[in-house]
Amino acid sequence: MSRDLAPHDVFRPQVLNENDPGDAAELTRLRADARIEVVDLRAGLRAELRRIHRAPDADPADDRWVYYPWRSALLAVVGAQGFNAIRLDRNRNKLTVAEQRRLRGRTIGVIGQSSGHEIAYVAALEGICGRLRLADADIVELSNLNRIPGGLFDIGLNKCVVTARRIAELDPYLPVEVFRAGVDDDSIDEFLQGLSVLVEACDSLDVKIAAREAARRHRVPVLMETNDRGLLDVERFDLEPDRRPFHGLLGDVDVAALRGLATRDKAPHVMRILDATQLSPRFAASLAEIDESVTTWPQLAGEVALGAATIATALRRIGLDQPLPSGRVRVDLERALDELAEPLVADPLSGVPPVLAVEPSTSVERILHSIERAPSGGNAQPWAVRVDGEVVHISLDPDRSSAMDIGFRGSAVALGAAMHNARVAAAAVGLLGSSEIVLGGESPVSVTLRLGSGTDPDLAADYPHMLGRETNRSLGTGAPLAPDVLDTLARAAAADGARVYAVADETGIAEVADLLAEADRVRYLTDHLHTEMFGELRQPDEDLRTGLDVRSLELTADEQAKMRIGARADVMAYLRDWSGGRALGEYLRDRVLSSAAVIAIGFPANEGLAGYVKGGSAVERVWIAAQKLGLAVQPVSPVFLYARNADDLRDVSAAFTDTLASVHKRFSALMRIPGHEQVALVLRLSYAPAPTVRSARLPVLGSGNDR
Ligand SMILES: Cc1cc2nc3c(=O)[nH]c(=O)nc-3n(C[C@H](O)[C@H](O)[C@H](O)COP(=O)(O)O)c2cc1C
Known part of the structure; x- marks a missing residue:
């Protein structure tokens, strides 16, 4: 107290600009006063500012000296813009920078500085107002210090002054006005003038009534928190100026007449x-x-703090035009604690029932089982299989399509893979005949395989490898591609008239990783794609015969945690609003970066769906060939893969059409895919540990798996 050079009613710090001659003279005087402590915080603040993402510049010309007479201290700080950027940085993005800026335009009035102290202080702490107006006529006494977070030095000071000083010590740039005489009929209109919200935290019924009458006149919303069972009252006189005070709880009583009644x-x-x-x-x-x-x-004090938190939440809603109707609610902590219960401990990877796979025994069963084992996007198995005498029909089932499967092109690729598998099995059992791709009819495209008596030693030799083909989503070792691999894969693709476009150098892989990650980000941020993506995932205790077993994603522990966030559509909506979510592409980026190569299997663009079926057959050949060379294979379908034009892209993601168009273009350029070629699938190849689980299938009738 001896250091207090200020009269008891001083609450405003002096903010001084060294470059202003008047202020400079005042600074010289203050520095010469041995009783005043001088502290320059600027170097530390600038260092903090440099650590902040997207920080504004802090022009030294904006720096200020702040004199706190009641502290006998002179501090130097950076200018208001930099100061706020640092102090409110950790609000982000519970409050974005834009939202904070918006809230800074608000003036909040708080009547009553007992529980109102905490309310005003939390509003200042959160930075959710640009000006505060406080009213209370009382002084702080020791018996107030069970709930006012002040100290013994505050005893005897006006309650508004105590709050205002504390806020000034937090943020010297935040203007605070005080009504030290409290408010009454004469001053209430002045208090309400220009307010965005009135928080009424006083204990006088007369003032409560006067405040509401004035709030109605000024069309200012009123918030009240009564520190018992977290009772919050919201009265939106801004939206409903004719609303009765206190929600009409006083009945038909003439509210004005209550004033002046004895306690x-x-x-x-x-x-x-x-x-x-x-x-x-x-x-x-x-x-x-x-x-x-x-x-x-x-x-x-705890209940007062809860009240301040509740009011701050309501203030944010009103300030950001989020829903907050008039009404009453209890934020009842006692009741919440009564409901304490053990959380559900769900370990997605425990209690795994094995998936039964029955070995096929007859030749036809072997062929049908091979069809069943074909890869398909999201393991949707978009085929319907029918055996008609000596003919096996594999037709595309349009009901198993998805948004990324534009024009059934992805399904057609799966059909092509199934066709190749069937031919490999037919060769192995000596039943190889001709095959044909049929467009139209009941299905957009189908394949007929005529069982003959032929074989093909190369195809037959692939039988065990075809059955062992699998998607491997493990992280690769980063080892480079062995020599000659690409030539071998190109030969495999050429057997179906397709080509392999590859990127296998470190820089190229890094670039392609970024592009695929960006496409994956769009997948997360586009509602229907997000829903489909997570709709495909199966927990081990669910029916695993369709979709992706989560274990096959080979998620590391931190990726599992991130995935739980990534699965939430509400979180994605915020990331979309903030143009954020780069981290969403990390799962794929890391996998591509760990790869030895990324390849695209291309085929001539003029062949329509039949081309995609042939392309799918080529994909399967390349996949099997790569696995034979010890490589792990994972398709990495960017969302634009099956788009042919801008309309297709719009259907995939209306909000990201331009992004996708640009990524698609850069991807094609990087992979050197010529305009006259289309891509059946993109695969990443790596040297990696074996996958954790084998994917399961719905039984194809007659495959043996349906027994
Ligand atoms: C057209 C097509 C697109 C695919 N896209 C992806 C993909 O983007 N990411 C992925 O991890 N797997 C992808 N896959 C792999 C399938 O999810 C996989 O084939 C299916 O789940 C069956 O598992 P399996 O390949 O291990 O037998 C795709 C497969 C096909 C045929």
């Missing part, structure tokens, strides 16, 4: 506002003891 006569009305039946038992019992064994109604 005893006011009590029944106060009880109607508070709703006696809903008070906490301790509060209600304490009321009965007032003037007997207790002095006044009780309030706890």
